[in-house]
Amino acid sequence: MHRILNKEVLAPDVVRFWIEGAHIARKRKPGQFVIIRTSEEGERIPLTIADVDKQRGAISIIVQGVGTSTKRLNELNVGDAILDLAGPLGRATEIHPNARVCCIGGGIGTAVVYPIACGAKALHGQVVAIVGGRTKDFIILEKELLAVVDRVIVTTDDGSAGTKGLVTDALQALLAEGQTFDEVVAVGPLPMMKAVVAVTRPLGIKTTVSLNPLMVDGTGMCGGCRVSVGGEQKFVCVDGPEFDGQLVDFDELAARLRAYGEQEAESLRIYNQRVACQAITT
Amino acid sequence: MAKKITQKTKNAMPLQDAVARAHNFEEVALGYPVDLAVLEAQRCIQCKNYPCVAGCPVEIDIPKFILQVAERDFEGAFKTLMDRNVLPAICGRVCPQEEQCEVKCTLGVKFEPVAIGRIERFVADYASLVKFTDDTPPAPPTGHKVAVVGSGPAGLTVAADLAKMGHGVTIFEALHKAGGVLVYGIPEFRLPKAIVAGEIEGLKRIGVEIKVNHVIGQTFTVDELFTELGYEAVFIATGAGLPTFPKIPGINLIGVYSANEYLTRSNLMKAYLFPVSDTPTIRGKNVAVIGGGNTAMDAVRTALRLGAENAYLVYRRTRKEMPARLEEVEHAEEEGVKIMMLAAPTAILADERSRVRAMRCIRMELGEPDSSGRRSPVPQKGSEFDIDVDTVVFAIGQGANPLIRNTTPDLPMNKWGNILADDATGATQKPGVFAGGDIVTGGATVISAMGAGRRAARAIDRYLTNPSADGYSPTDV
Numbered sequence: 057m058h059r060i061l062n063k064e065v066l067a068p069d070v071v072r073f074w075i076e077g078a079h080i081a082r083k084r085k086p087g088q089f090v091i092i093r094t095s096e097e098g099e100r101i102p103l104t105i106a107d108v109d110k111q112r113g114a115i116s117i118i119v120q121g122v123g124t125s126t127k128r129l130n131e132l133n134v135g136d137a138i139l140d141l142a143g144p145l146g147r148a149t150e151i152h153p154n155a156r157v158c159c160i161g162g163g164i165g166t167a168v169v170y171p172i173a174c175g176a177k178a179l180h181g182q183v184v185a186i187v188g189g190r191t192k193d194f195i196i197l198e199k200e201l202l203a204v205v206d207r208v209i210v211t212t213d214d215g216s217a218g219t220k221g222l223v224t225d226a227l228q229a230l231l232a233e234g235q236t237f238d239e240v241v242a243v244g245p246l247p248m249m250k251a252v253v254a255v256t257r258p259l260g261i262k263t264t265v266s267l268n269p270l271m272v273d274g275t276g277m278c279g280g281c282r283v284s285v286g287g288e289q290k291f292v293c294v295d296g297p298e299f300d301g302q303l304v305d306f307d308e309l310a311a312r313l314r315a316y317g318e319q320e321a322e323s324l325r326i327y328n329q330r331v332a333c334q335a336i337t338t
Numbered sequence: 339m340a341k342k343i344t345q346k347t348k349n350a351m352p353l354q355d356a357v358a359r360a361h362n363f364e365e366v367a368l369g370y371p372v373d374l375a376v377l378e379a380q381r382c383i384q385c386k387n388y389p390c391v392a393g394c395p396v397e398i399d400i401p402k403f404i405l406q407v408a409e410r411d412f413e414g415a416f417k418t419l420m421d422r423n424v425l426p427a428i429c430g431r432v433c434p435q436e437e438q439c440e441v442k443c444t445l446g447v448k449f450e451p452v453a454i455g456r457i458e459r460f461v462a463d464y465a466s467l468v469k470f471t472d473d474t475p476p477a478p479p480t481g482h483k484v485a486v487v488g489s490g491p492a493g494l495t496v497a498a499d500l501a502k503m504g505h506g507v508t509i510f511e512a513l514h515k516a517g518g519v520l521v522y523g524i525p526e527f528r529l530p531k532a533i534v535a536g537e538i539e540g541l542k543r544i545g546v547e548i549k550v551n552h553v554i555g556q557t558f559t560v561d562e563l564f565t566e567l568g569y570e571a572v573f574i575a576t577g578a579g580l581p582t583f584p585k586i587p588g589i590n591l592i593g594v595y596s597a598n599e600y601l602t603r604s605n606l607m608k609a610y611l612f613p614v615s616d617t618p619t620i621r622g623k624n625v626a627v628i629g630g631g632n633t634a635m636d637a638v639r640t641a642l643r644l645g646a647e648n649a650y651l652v653y654r655r656t657r658k659e660m661p662a663r664l665e666e667v668e669h670a671e672e673e674g675v676k677i678m679m680l681a682a683p684t685a686i687l688a689d690e691r692s693r694v695r696a697m698r699c700i701r702m703e704l705g706e707p708d709s710s711g712r713r714s715p716v717p718q719k720g721s722e723f724d725i726d727v728d729t730v731v732f733a734i735g736q737g738a739n740p741l742i743r744n745t746t747p748d749l750p751m752n753k754w755g756n757i758l759a760d761d762a763t764g765a766t767q768k769p770g771v772f773a774g775g776d777i778v779t780g781g782a783t784v785i786s787a788m789g790a791g792r793r794a795a796r797a798i799d800r801y802l803t804n805p806s807a808d809g810y811s812p813t814d815v
Contacts, residue, residue, distance in 0.1 A: 079552075079557060079558070080557065083558075093514055095616075097608070097611075097614060098616050099616040099617045100514070100607070100617075124616055125616055139514075140514040140550070140551050142512065142513075142551035142552070142553055142557070143553070143556065143557065144557070145553065145556055272599060272603060272617075273513065273602060275512050275513075275553055275739065275741060276579065276580060276739050276740060277579040277580065277581070277602070277739055278581060278596055278598045278599035278602055279581040279583065279595075279596040279598065279599055280595075280596075280599045282583075282590060283590075284590060289589075294740060294741065308590055308692075311591075311592065311692035312590065312592060312692075314691070314692075315592040315593075315620070316618040316620075319612060319613070319618035320618070322613055323612075323613050323616060326613055
């Protein structure tokens, strides 16, 4: 039974859940994800496993409520059971020991970068984390990262927390300071990952990104999550979710993410109507 | 003792009207009413050689169950069927009887064969309606444990057979519903999912344990099934779970699907009920499905039902070479599918939003036979033409999913990732590991997978109960 053990709101529409899942927890490595479904008519959606508690047999996920499925998930409470939970899926992050790594998280991407940063530190790496968000309300896991990595730099678009600017500004500032990195890991909205790669490419710094295409089965059976990496076809669910950022065709992925825009909007409209009606009747 | 011939042709299967059914997902073939089933069963002359039985991959006692139907002993017929086939409602619908039992039928030499498949379906559906159950108790528990990877036809069959022998069986299924290709691949209008669920409930009643959402190769490796979970044998039946895309421009545009994805969205995730179901799919107005097998037929008929004004089947050879069941091709054409033969896509063209706008094709002519014995298609230079489509579905073959291959390095496979297994026993070269179905043969039929499951169950039973004194050897079983 995949019962919810803990629920915490981290930011507007961003919820962290701890969920029972001993057989997933015992196997899970940083970088892997689960596929979740919350109802009989529900979609299968992929979510990164942000953290694990092997003693307790539990995993945590951080969910940004953007559309019907994620909003429905965020409505659940402690004690509710998740209908379907499959994992751990995808390949583990390749973490090299003693590496100097810059981990960059943009918005909800920080939830994906956090386990990678933990993994790097566990292998005696030196890790600087850059955490970016639109405003201070959208900065997540700062406290958790401070407890693990060597340095945390916060950036916000409006300057309400940390330095005003983009994560790439902070990265460039670090490089200008003379910092060197063996690897940069960047996870966030596609334009952000693309921008980080633009900074690191001329410097030849290995850059790993984690991709978030649409998925259905998550086991390599349908090809829905296919992306082009270095001109080759890869399935994010079995070959990824992490890839060499220098080789990813971000524009193609951005286009494919728009495949169901109309349907998503219609579904969300109905969901919002339902929520509004419930508010009136309760 | 042979009987007189009562009727030279088969009794027709009642079908949903072609125009109506092209717009709904309800079952196309409605099934024989009782009297028609009895009439059809009475056509069987109970010939003394019964060549039909040898044509059946699971060795059903065909003359016996047909005689029982002719005598209106439907419960008896059901028991006869269930003795050799745990999924009769499924086989009665999707088996290519015209290539198996019916093609060997004695009556079929001069006239139309007995409609064995239709009668089988009738018995299974009747049994379900009046709630006959197969009350044969399984053998006493042996204490042995077997893990089955995959809940498609091969996995379900091997599990049922082993459970009846008294072994403890657990099926591990990666998706959230059991059934494999029976739920995600074959559409509702050919195989209602309630029927599949009913057959699977039957398995649970005889003690088979099914664990969904367990991805072997990720959640547990094959080795961990032995070392951590204590299973003594493993049967791998993971099917044809890898899509094939051609190497042409435009395959990553919005609107291009593998048949696996297109069918999974519709069949498993019920996208045709969106927004009641949360999973969307593209309801293309002009859809091209590439391929000529049953999967292509399923995809193109699904496209019609999703609202396509034009549903094209684009195939590089001719009707004669199409591997699809003739019945499916006929039903598809009745429904309005337009078959374009001797054509293949060379590029998919985009609009300004990276969505499919058109497909460029080239005409083919048939040349020398290839390794499959079919004449090879040869592109005719300069014959390119475009068709306006907004959706393209590739149903050009499904391969072996890599998850097991990547995590079981000592399991020998061929260059396409198919597991090497003995044809008669399913034994692989890894001790205790057996395999069957599409993961071994490449994409084939439900019934051939079931036959593989049946043969492997016998071999696994021998392996568990008579282990070789010298250690395991594939030739022992």
